[in-house]
Amino acid sequence: MISKDFIKKFLSIIERVDQKQIDQFLKNVMDDLDVFYNLLDFYYEGILIFNEKMEIEFANKKALEVFKYNQEQSFQGKTIDDFILSRNFRQYLYHKVENHEDIVEEEHIIGSPLVRVVRVNLLSFQQKDGFIYLLTFMDITRKKLEEIKNRRKENIASMVNLAAGLAHEIKNPLASIDIHLRLLSRFLGNAPEFQEKKEMDHFLGVLQEELSRLNSIVQDFLASLRPISLDLKKVSLEQIIDDLVSFLSLEMSENQILVSVEVEDLLPTVLGDQKYLRIVFLNLLKNAIEAFPEDQKDRAVKIKLSENYPFIEILIQDNGKGISPENMEKIFEPYFTTKSYGTGIGLTMIHKIIMEHSGNIKVDSGLGKGTTFTVMLPQYKGETAKYLESGEE
Numbered sequence: 001m002i003s004k005d006f007i008k009k010f011l012s013i014i015e016r017v018d019q020k021q022i023d024q025f026l027k028n029v030m031d032d033l034d035v036f037y038n039l040l041d042f043y044y045e046g047i048l049i050f051n052e053k054m055e056i057e058f059a060n061k062k063a064l065e066v067f068k069y070n071q072e073q074s075f076q077g078k079t080i081d082d083f084i085l086s087r088n089f090r091q092y093l094y095h096k097v098e099n100h101e102d103i104v105e106e107e108h109i110i111g112s113p114l115v116r117v118v119r120v121n122l123l124s125f126q127q128k129d130g131f132i133y134l135l136t137f138m139d140i141t142r143k144k145l146e147e148i149k150n151r152r153k154e155n156i157a158s159m160v161n162l163a164a165g166l167a168h169e170i171k172n173p174l175a176s177i178d179i180h181l182r183l184l185s186r187f188l189g190n191a192p193e194f195q196e197k198k199e200m201d202h203f204l205g206v207l208q209e210e211l212s213r214l215n216s217i218v219q220d221f222l223a224s225l226r227p228i229s230l231d232l233k234k235v236s237l238e239q240i241i242d243d244l245v246s247f248l249s250l251e252m253s254e255n256q257i258l259v260s261v262e263v264e265d266l267l268p269t270v271l272g273d274q275k276y277l278r279i280v281f282l283n284l285l286k287n288a289i290e291a292f293p294e295d296q297k298d299r300a301v302k303i304k305l306s307e308n309y310p311f312i313e314i315l316i317q318d319n320g321k322g323i324s325p326e327n328m329e330k331i332f333e334p335y336f337t338t339k340s341y342g343t344g345i346g347l348t349m350i351h352k353i354i355m356e357h358s359g360n361i362k363v364d365s366g367l368g369k370g371t372t373f374t375v376m377l378p379q380y381k382g383e384t385a386k387y388l389e390s391g392e393e
């Protein structure tokens with residue numbers, strides 16, 4: 001049986017040596033299969049050992065885990081086909097085995113039965129009675145998904161920059177068109193009556209309206225990208241929420257939404273910009289109002305304010321239609337909207353304002369289970385200190 005000292009020694013060097021040295025080491029201990037197999041169960045990569053007939057001779061714990069192979073079940077008599085479900089990768093492996101070619105650090109997609117991205121190595125060893133193959137693989141699916149996500153974020157950032165440049169360029173010709181349309185309209189006003197004068201005046205009016213729409217789209221877009229400069233002061237969130245609830249009360253009751261506000265006693269104030277924080281909660285509440293399917297009856301929006309030192313935590317919760325997992329990743333992206341009338345800029349703006357406040361925003365949602373936005377904003381320090389000193393409960 002394998003000695004503990006031997007395992008310790010192996011584990012102590014395994015972190016310091018590189019893949020090639022480990023491979024060399026593994027080759028050296030190949031003679032003593034008992035020792036070898038025991039050791040392989042400790043290895044952080046999946047390992048399958050198989051013969052020329054593709055029959056599995058050994059699979060370590062990690063391999064069984066990645067391939068979701070029942071650990072109780074014996075792998076004796078099983079072949080590579082029982083483990084690797086992806087036909088493409090299997091064919092590739094057969095090809096490599098037939099040609100006695102190694103695989104060095106390649107990335108492949110396998111079905112395990114879940115789709116996984118793995119980094120693979122294949123080594124062949126000539127034995128007295130034929131070849132034996134060692135397949136090692138590392139599950140790198142998580143890392144790959146992270147990479148894809150980051151790439152998407154970079155793409156969005158560069159697209160937004162490009163669009164900002166474009167919007168900026170559009171502003172000048174728009175201003176020039178505006179001046180010339182005004183001039184035309186003035187000339188037309190002063191011109192003597194003629195048959196199509198009324199129609200022309202109407203057409204000019206339409207052009208001016210459309211132009212001002214274009215102008216406000218460009219301006220809103222540029223405003224949403226501009227860094228905001230906050231005027232940080234002591235702000236009562238309770239006050240902001242109370243004002244907004246009464247401001248939206250008509251809309252809420254028209255939509256038959258029951259709204260409730262719960263504020264923890266002695267809630268400290270926050271350090272923030274009143275004007276911008278109002279925008280944040282107005283948009284979150286608007287989204288909540290818009291979250292209900294037409295046929296839903298028991299519509300409720302709950303607002304909860306509580307202390308979570310050193311933050312104030314604000315929950316805006318609705319029991320509306322919820323957000324699908326695919327959409328959850330996109331809701332903070334500029335211009336993502338599922339509403340026919342939405343611009344998709346609300347949550348982008350909210351996120352930006354909260355980040356500028358050194359706060360945080362989280363969302364918990366699922367289709368049919370409603371949505372909860374949790375906003376964290378830093379407490380106003382002077383207030384907190386006073387509150388703690390006074391020892392009030």
Ligand SMILES: Nc1ncnc2c1ncn2[C@@H]1O[C@H](COP(=O)(O)OP(=O)(O)OP(=O)(O)O)[C@@H](O)[C@H]1O
Pocket residue numbers: 283287288291318320321322323327331336337338339341342343344345346347348371
């Ligand atoms: N409370 C909510 N319940 C369900 N979906 C929501 C909720 N809040 C946001 N969403 C989803 O996130 C998307 C983006 O929201 P966001 O506020 O950024 O834009 P919008 O509401 O569509 O348009 P607007 O720019 O007018 O606010 C929405 O279109 C909706 O799909």
Ligand SMILES: [Mg+2]
Pocket residue numbers: 283286287346347
């Ligand atoms: Mg919105």
